[in-house]
Amino acid sequence: MSWLQERRQFVKALLSNPTAIGAVAPSGPALAAAITASIPPDAGKVLELGCGTGxxxxxxxxxxxxxxxxxxxxxxxxxxxxxxxxxxxxxxLQVSAQELSRHSHPEMDGIGVAICGLPLRNMSGAHHHRLLTAVFDAMSAGGSMQLFTYGVRCPISAGVLEACGLSARRVGFVPLNLPPASVFSVARLV
Structure with a gap:
């Protein structure tokens, strides 16, 4: 996909549903490198939520x-x-991420790692809870989910993380993205 095609597709989606996009521009190469940094080529299945332009x-x-x-x-x-x-x-899968389940989407069985490009700051705690439950229910024991946010704190509340048996830690900051972004890793509590 060319740079211009990608921008055109992004703007069209942004204008039709701004809260579903939650960004002013597609993620840049520095953020893409940071959010995928911990994914080895042999990670097993990789789930990507909110892929946008790819x-x-x-x-x-x-x-x-x-x-x-x-x-x-x-x-x-x-x-x-x-x-x-x-x-x-x-x-x-053309579906809302909150409606995922490995029962209705067998493709999710055996997920080793997940990447989340969803606008989590635009979602409620109930949506976060459903999303995390679906993702970690389909994920192998040592799996994690990488996400980004334009803030400095994790966009998922400590209460939701605790209720799901998860923890989040900031693993990176990407100043060369528009806007700058923080990367978090979410994993099961040990």
Whole structure:
């Protein structure tokens, strides 16, 4: 996808549903590198939530992740269609991330790691709880979810994390993104 096509697709989605996008520009290469840094090529299945234009997906492929091991979740119809074209070997689910379950989406079985590109600051605690429950229910024991936010604190409250048996820690800051972003890793409590 060309730079111009990506920007066009992003702006169209932003104008049609700004709260579902939650950003002023597509994530940049520095954020894509930071959020995918801990994903080894042999991580097993990788779940990506809120793929948008595929910036993080392309970075994972660049790092050697097998495209057939990707489960891409994007609710926007045009973006989902574009993801299917760009990544024909990946499983693309056009569904709201809060409605995921491995029972209704068997593609989620055996997830080793997840990346979240969703606008978490625009969601309620109840949405966070449903999302985390679905993701970690499908994830192997040592798995984690990487997410980013434009704030300095984790966008998921300590109460929701605790209720789900999870903890979050900040693993990076990306000043070269528009806007600058913090990267967090969410994992099960030990």
């Amino acid at each position: 910036v993080f997906t392309r970075e994972m492929l660049r790092k050697g992740v097998d495209p057939a091991r990707l489960v891409l979740v994007e609710q926007d119809e045009a973006m989902s269609s574009s993801l299917r074209t760009q990544f024909p070997q990946a499983a693309v």
